[in-house]
Amino acid sequence: MLNFSQIDTSMRALAEPTRRAIVERLSRGPASVSDLAKPFDMSLAAVVQHIHVLEECGLVVSEKVGRVRTCRFEPAGLEPLAEWVRERKLAAERKLDRLEAFLAAGEQDKETGND
Amino acid sequence: MLNFSQIDTSMRALAEPTRRAIVERLSRGPASVSDLAKPFDMSLAAVVQHIHVLEECGLVVSEKVGRVRTCRFEPAGLEPLAEWVRERKLAAERKLDRLEAFLAAGEQDKETGND
DNA sequence: AAAAAACTAAAGCTGCCGCTTGACTATCTA
């Protein structure tokens, strides 16, 4: 489908349990790459790859000082996702509104008809 | 990783552009399977498979009457996702609060020290 | 200066996900 939109990349990024766990960890404060890797039963390289994905979609930023790269969570990266959810809920509500308006109009007709 | 949590299934479901498009369509009102399939350049069977995934994670419900299956969007299915986002933002804020408290305490010390 | 620590980069492997095809069932229409 060749979709490179923001919502697509961040959804894909967070579909991974490991990446979600990394974000959860970072949402409680910054951490180095090896700190992030410790809880996981996988190679450091694998965790680094996950971090790259999270950086590419703006959910994580990092800075290297000396030999240590420190990663931080970027809450703004959640916005595309949050917005998509809001839009879906809103559309569903509007649809419900229209249905209710339709039913209300029907009741109205009935009442005026019976009047 | 064998993760069957609600958040995992719904994130995975919505990581797919086609499935997201289906939800977008349904959030504006119910539709039959073939209606849903029309905009996509793929077989009906493929779309049916996507619908199944969306049903399994509670984002879509459907009902078959006669030979037509009508699908509806279930906004409640978004809750796990919405909650996860809220929690992440909250954790990040709290972390920021602690930082600010720490800095404020530092300023306090400075002031009392200079006093 | 040598060894250790903290990554980084690249190549290769494997399992799963999304898709197709084909064969089938059930329902509606002419």
Next chain:
DNA sequence: TAGATAGTCAAGCGGCAGCTTTAGTTTTTT
């Protein structure tokens, strides 16, 4: 009742995402 419509089921295929391994670099420690 014949044909069309709407969906279902299952098998199979190809690509790619996530992981490993290996070999490197840079920085810190001893």
